[in-house]
Amino acid sequence: MERSSSCFFLFLVMGLMKVRCSADHHHHLENGSSTNSWTSNPRKLLVFGDSYADTGNLPKIVAPSWRKPYGVTFPRKPSGRFSDGRVFTDFLAKFLKINSPIPYKYRRYGYKVLQYGMNFAIGGSGVFDTVFLSANLTTQINNFKKQVEQGAIDLRSSTALVAVSGNDYVHYQDNGGTMEGLKTFTPKVIDQLKKNLECLRDLGVETVAVTNLHPVGCLPSFTRSSSYKKCNTSANDAVVYHNNLLEAAIDELNRDNKNGSAIAIVDLFNGFMSVLNKGGNKFGDILRPCCEAMTSNFHCGFADSDGMEKYTLCRRPDSTFYWDSSHPTQAGWKAVFSSLKPTLNNLLN
Template identity: 30%
Template structure:
């Protein structure tokens, strides 16, 4: 009996050891996998509602919010988070590609002194522009210069947390993403009485946009940013809100022209800076062409509707109203390019980021994001 009890004890002991080693093996594999999938230390996001992940939820007076149904219906948890989308937006998909968590809004993090900003954060804000005042219609947003100012505060905290040398190393390998300019274009081409129209010809206005952008970009470089993913302005004249202004529902070609002028200047500036700034690397993504492809060749990308908004109200394109709790919304959201009168669906954003991340040089120049992070 003693021998039998002893044998049972040995078997149990061996089984426990096997379970322990198996568990350690699984943990080790998962840990290695997580580390291998993490292609950059952090993602810092600057921009407008196309990449806002909830900053505007914390602005007391703005009406540019998306923290109500039906926004977020396809986001994990199926609840609105402040994203102007039915699900994930471009910032979320880019974070996934980099092996990082979804970016958190800066205004939700700054209240907690113990927050670790070294893994990244989003400063993007619905209604924001390169110029201050582009959000006059919506009363309040965080313009680009303020977003960069907030990053200066974050940079100081990262230095405190990691030390100067490690902070510089972390920031130099992190990805700085900027998605902005649409609201500036809307401000100029929105109406013939727009106050922005007084700022000169389309060429002069684009030059002013570019000058302001370069000033903010240079500040981010001086703060330690070295790897930048810059999204050009899309063919914004083809969004439902712009089409709805024309009885024939065609794109606002004037707005598209303004976007294309600015994009050409932006790409030229980035090429110049790569020659002038030490260690500066970038991906310029041709959002204009890729998004226009989705609109003009929807079936090629799996879409059936590329003009009308999925969520909205009134009018042929559902573009008279924003996506509000009382709005109707389509059940086939993956068939639509546009979620509401301005913003793409999760399905469209997925294609955009997939192309930016691993697409060809004609869309992601001079390298795509996957190549950028490997430099």
């Protein structure tokens, strides 16, 4: 998510996208192997979604994540990650004992960089069309399918992470959507996401996991109006609605599943809340971002034509939870991931 306002999210621009996932293109393992939970130490991580998982797919010419001060902690320069350092994908890959998978745009670099999987996530994307240059989830899955068909990705011991962080709702709001309209728009988002997840499983991915929505109302883009003192309860109520519908959809997918592999939810909402509720124990003014735009017209990393920076930067990113108006710092992601480890251990064993 990149922008804020008093309501919650954004508008559906071009209608529902349909996942092309016909039986002729399924790629199940020939030995028929599948698992009921995440396999232990999977060799490949396949990543789909938005800026919470993107490790460099957006073009350098348009993405603020390729400008200073992004990447100041890791790898000491901008790398396309929307943070000062590592993002959720990197922590999950380390947890799975593999290297972080290469971004899709670098796919031509050869087998050695493909052996750990591939990252198709692209900042700003949603399940529907959201912003220019950000491929929606259906397009990402179609790109993945082409890689499988070309033999670039072996689906044995494969785990897919799908990170959906709210860009559909940002787009909905920016195009005039209302809080009342979310009652009908949110089920459309969930229905399309459900089709995407089912398609990934049908293509032969052994394990599929999807994030629920984090507490969006606690993002600095929402808390700025209260001088970073309190979360937006209306936005968080909308998040709970989305997450409840998601849980019901995943339950239905798992009940109707024919091949034995379950789809799991990664509970980012409670992962974030666990850290946010601890407040000053580690992060001090926890709702205030490290990289703060001088006005709402600017963003972290923006400089004018004279090179004048239009943002301020904290002295220690490792002491703040949020990096910019929408994304955690590396330290923030590390704290969230630590709170999720018990659940992830259960899923993996």
